[in-house]
Amino acid sequence: MTVFQRKVATVLAGTFCMLGSALAQAQDTNGTNISATVSEGKRQFRADYFEAYAPVTALDMIRRIPGFTIADGEGRRGFGENAGNVLIDGDRPSSKSDDIFTILSRIPASEVDYIELTEQAGADAETQGQGQIVNVVRKVSSKLTGTYEGNLVFGHRYGFRPSVNGSATLRRGETTYEFNITSYSERVFGFGPEDFKSGTGNLIERRFYRGTGGYDGAGIGGAIKTRIGGAKVNLNGRVRLDDSFDHRNGVYSDTSGLFSGEELLLRNGPKSDINYEFGGDIEFKISPKLTTKAIGLYRAATESNDSSIEAARVGQPVNRFETRSRNKPIEIVGRIQNDWSALSGHAIQFGGEIAYNQLDARFSAASSVAGAVTVFPASNVLVEETRIEPFLTDVWTVTPKWKIEAGAIFEFSKLTLSGDSSASRRFQFLKPKVIATWTVDPSTTVEFRADRQVAQLDFGEFATSVDVALGNQVDAGNADLVPEKVITLAAQIRHKFLERGSVQFRGEYQTVSDTQDLVPVTLRDAAGNITAQFDGAGNIGNSKRWNGELEITLPLDWLTKNIGFGGMEVKYTGHYHDSRVTDPVTGLKRRMSNRPLWHQEWSLRHDIAKSGFVYGVTAYVQAQNNAYFFNEYRRQKEGVRTNVFVEYSKFKFGTLRVQYTSIPDFGRDRFIYTGTRATGPITQIVNRRRYLDPLFQVTLSGKF
Structure with a gap:
């Protein structure tokens, strides 16, 4: 057993010892005062359950539901496949740009009537494919309600950055009007050395960098929900502006420490990016047992990125490299789904979805030395x-304890590339799924899953880009890229205890075809001669993955009430991700690029009864991240991210929160080969270290 395995075994053993003790205590303390209604596969949480947490928004409430984690679709293809596991008044939001976290943060906690947790296959037609969902049911009220939040983020080297968010909801009869505004701003200051060494590790040059990066944005949105006749109609829209930047200065010195040059990096510019989305749906009954819902969505954006890097060495002419990119993505989706309940014990859904996606990507680069300019091909x-x-999907209620959801999606698609790259391909995919849940008792659920998924393509990977911050690293567009296909077999167990405690474990095994990773992309001239070779996204054949997730929420009242205080809770979340794939350069087996072996999060929270005070701390750490380029091996290791906060909820104007965030330092090591990793020796080693200033944040939030 390795040192790492022994540490994991020790942590798990200690964890389960604590759980065993907690469960033993639960026999005496888990009484009838639970503020939640429990039935077969369902649990209903009302306002008194959340009083100890003093929530401001519906998001605060959902985060306190034991054993539930918000899912947002995992980046799968299609609108239907990206259904999350949260409903608002029984409906799935017909939006893709506004994530569910943002939507929930706009709902005042005072306007939530109750939240219902369902842990069964096919729990709702709106979120098929999910074995666990929550439904946020709002009160019926005619008064104006809303939320507000003001943030001030600051640090001693990058000043103060304010942001505000607000939402308002008004109901008039059968119609609900929603309006929201948001702005955000953040800065990060970093510094540290980058050492350039020979293949044997001898220092050649040191560069010391200081830089500031950040982003700003603002948005406005709204929605109308009403009834026309017997139909429910929802309309929504949003417009957002974004801007970001990165400024970095570098000073070069030789092996003796003498000044040898300097560098200036400027990334992005004053040009703001805009994106907008308009969508809606209409739901109506064709017959008492047949309900139809039609969904439409349109979104578009402009995405800009300008960068330049200028280096001036002693005794040499100034060298300048510039890039410019302008991307315009568009997405149009139409979907119709029909829910038929004519067969006893079965809920059948059928329909279709049509989507059009487009990316117009334009990239250019130029290099200048002593006034002479070389323009690269567009x-x-x-x-x-x-x-x-x-x-087509069928949810079969076998017994009150057993439910099975089985179905399939048939995809027919056509992908075309034009411009500097030309390609045309047609795809046909069958995506079946089976989900079964067994409600062992009101506190324990077991879920089994088997499905085949097709990953969403990132259209930006068909276009070329250059990262000037990484030594002008080229990410070559790959016209031959196809989506990877994943077959998953998974099992999960969830158990609730101590009123507010939970433990759940999920294990899964995946086989992947057309695995997406980094591949060499070769450019040739008209005669077939190699003119350049870069790295880009591509497919490298078949692979296997193993994933495990353990989540424990452990309230400590059973332990601390005996010494005079309660309201303390600890939570652990651990993920393990291993994989095996054949390296396209060396032909050897390895893990996939950019997939850390594990990551963990530990948190402690103490709600001090009746005082209005809450404090807590969270720590996040992950294993090193590896990437395999055709002529380079790269590894990156981040430090521990910590978050400490104190909150007071009895101010007249809302809840005041003071937060300190320690942004993890990181180190990156690059091992660069002559030729390829398979044939050449290491000729250069680059060790980079970055130390980042912490962030302080003061937030005042409230509801009306």
Whole structure:
């Protein structure tokens, strides 16, 4: 057993010893005063359950539900496949740009009537494919309600950055009007050395960098929900502006410490990016046992990135490299789903989805030395995809304790590239799924899952880009990229205890075809001669993955009430991700790129009864991250991210929160080969270290 395995075994053994003690105590303390209604596979949480946490928004409430984690679709293809596990008044939001976290943060906690947790397959037609969902049911009220939040983020080297968020909801009869505004701003200051060494480790040059990065943005949105006749109608829209930047100065010195040059990096510029989305749905009954819902969505954006890096060495001419990119993505989705309940014990859903996605990517680069300018060939690509997906699903209630959801999606799609890259491909995918849940008792659920998924393509990977912050690293567009396919077998067990405690474990095994990773992309001239070779996203054949997740929420009242205080809770979340794939350069087995072996999060929270005070601390750590380029091996290790906060909820104007965030330092080591990793020796080693200033944040939030 390795040192790491012994540490893991010790942590798990200690954890389960604590759980065993807690469960023993639960026999005496888990009484009838629980503020939640429990039935077969369902649990209903009302306002008194959350009083100890003094929530401001519905998001605060959901985060306190034991054993539940918000899911947002995992980046799968299609609108239907990206259904999360949260409903608002029984409906899935018909939006993709506004994530569910943002939507929940706009709902005042005072306007939530109750939250219902369902842990059964096919729990709701709106979120099929999920074995666990929550439904946030709001009160019926005619008064104006809303939330507000003001943030001040600051640090001693990058000043003060304010942001504000607000939302308002008004109900008039059958119609609800929602309006929201948001702004955000953040800065990060970092510094540290970057050492350039020979292949044998001898120092050649040291560069010391200081830089500030950040982003700013603002948005406005709204929604109307009403009834027309017997139909429910929802309309929503949003417009957002974004801007970000990165400024970095570097000073070069030789092996003796003498000044040898300097560097200036400027990334992005004053140009603001805009993105917007408009969507809606209408739901109506064709017959008492047949309900139809039609969904429409349109979104578009402009995404800009300008960068330049200028280096001036003693006795040499100034060297300047510039890049410019302008991307315009568009997405149009239409979906119709029908829910039929004519067969006893079965809930059948069928329908279809059609989608059109487009990316107009334009990239250019130029290099200048002593006034002479070299312009690189343009890299302009238009990517278009049209996708049609009929689907059929059946949720079978075998017994009150057993439910099975089985179905399939049939995808027919066409992908075309034009411009500097030309390609046209047609895809046909069958995506079946089976989910079964067994409600062992009101506190314990077991879930089994088998499915085949097709990953969403990132259209930006068909276009070329350059990262000037990494030594002008080229990410070459790959016209041959196809989506990877994943078959998953998974099992999960969830158990509730001590009123507010939970433990759950999930294990899964995946087989992957057309695995996406880094591949060599070769450029040739008209005669077939190699002119350049870069790295880019590509497919490297079949692979296997193993994933495990353990989550424990442990209230400590059973231990601390005996010494005079309560309201303390600890939580642990651990993820393990291993994989095996054949390296396209060396032919050897390895883990996938950019997939850390494990990550963990530990947190402690103490709600001091009746005082209004809450304090807590969270620590996050992960294993090193590896990446495999054709002529380079890279590893990156981050430190521990910590978050400490104190909150007081009895101010007249809301809840005041003071927070300190320690942004983890990180180190990156690059091992660069002559030729490829398979044939050449290491000729250069680059060791980079970055130390980042912490962030302080003061937040005042409230509801009306």
